[in-house]
Amino acid sequence: MKILFLGTSAGWPLPRLGCKCELCSSKDFKDIRTRTSILLNGTLLLDVGPDTYHHLVNIDSKKIKYAAITHEHPDHTSGLWDLGHIYNSKKITIIINPNTFKKIRNLFFPNEYKIIKVEKNEILKLNGLNLTLLPVKHTKDSSFGILIESRNKKIFYAPDFKSLPPLTKNKIKNANLLLIDGSELKIKTPTHISIEEGIKLAKSLKAKKTYFVHLGHRTLPYKELSTHVQSLGGKNFKLPYDGLEIEV
Template sequence: MKITFLGTGTSQGIPVISCGCEICSSNDFRDNRLRTSVLLETGDKTIVIDSGPDFRYQMLRAGVKDLDAIVFTHEHKDHIAGLDDIRPFNYLLKKDIHIYADSRVQKALKREFSYIFTDVHYPGLPQIDIHDIDVEPFTIGETLLIPIEIMHYKLPIFGYRINDFTYITDAKTVSAASKEKIKGSKVLVVNALQRSTHISHFNLEQAIAFAQEINAETTYFTHISHNLGLHAEVELELPPNIKLAYDGLVIEV
């Protein structure tokens, strides 16, 4: 499976305009982060996990020519706001895009994009085929996805395990039962927001401790805020099998 990190950043702590700090003025492309999303190419399907506000540009930047499905982790705006931009894929590929979301996320989608869900459809509206998911595993084509319940402060959200790959974003606490679903992964992706403690996300210290407990062969940190620091400097502090992800990073699992 080919995995492309479309975005590794977050709205948390990112200035609306450049503030002239070392992150804003960095010449290292790895410090230029769009909102968190990942592309999975499984062999028979092309799947995106979360379509945030930067979805359109991320897909253009990555040169994505096909899309079969979007799987959502939760309903916060930085993870769902780009759904409308599936329309070019509908038009060019002449197919609906399959959407996988739990009932709470579906409610948010219907609120934010009510025109998609009306009985009257005019030409050009996003065309979707929506699928209910819960904690039970489900398949997209030949690929099995195992939802993993994570707590984003008091909000239960989903991470996903796909074969030897586990993807988690916006975690603050992870139950023992969920950890058991993650253990044995060769590659773990998990959020590391900033250095200081945050009410609803792992900070760097917590993310490292979680990664060491899971003990995957390689862990990548994502959902990185402006406040974490320069990519090159933070990586020097990390254990050998833990790395910072960056926009455009491609790995094979």
């Protein structure tokens, strides 16, 4: 599976406007981050945030067939407006849980999309891949991580969560790749895990490789954060940057 990191920031992009901190003054292009979104195999988008239009300018947007949504927050959904207008293209199918859909139905206009509503833990078959929305603790009843399984590979994408319920943990054990919440380095908030806790979690789940996405302002510049993450977790813990492509 090919994973293109279209965007890698938390709810607000980096650098923050007007901020002169070390991270926001960095000259490294890897510290310029837009809202988190992934393109899988060129055809499946994971989350559709406010930077979607700019993400899709440089790729073949007509190849996109599906977009799966983790939860209703605007940093994951407000690009749906733009995604409905890709010219000379067939309608994109949005994959979403009914609870999430209820909260953002005003972002959809009749006839712009096909919509598949999937219940939590229900397996959806998509061109040789199985996609499942697994519950995570973030918002009430409408936040999910996306599990994607091919014949021999397993990827789990969860950009926003405080913790994972036991059933979700069971299903993502031994994943080839985790793409998980990097909003905070150490600070505990009510809705997000920290990177330091995420490293422990990924180790307990025996993930083969972990990338932190949804990187927040209270972290560190790319270089320092990469070194820090690897010193705590080892070489299988990595940071992406906007535009990075990897294969699992």
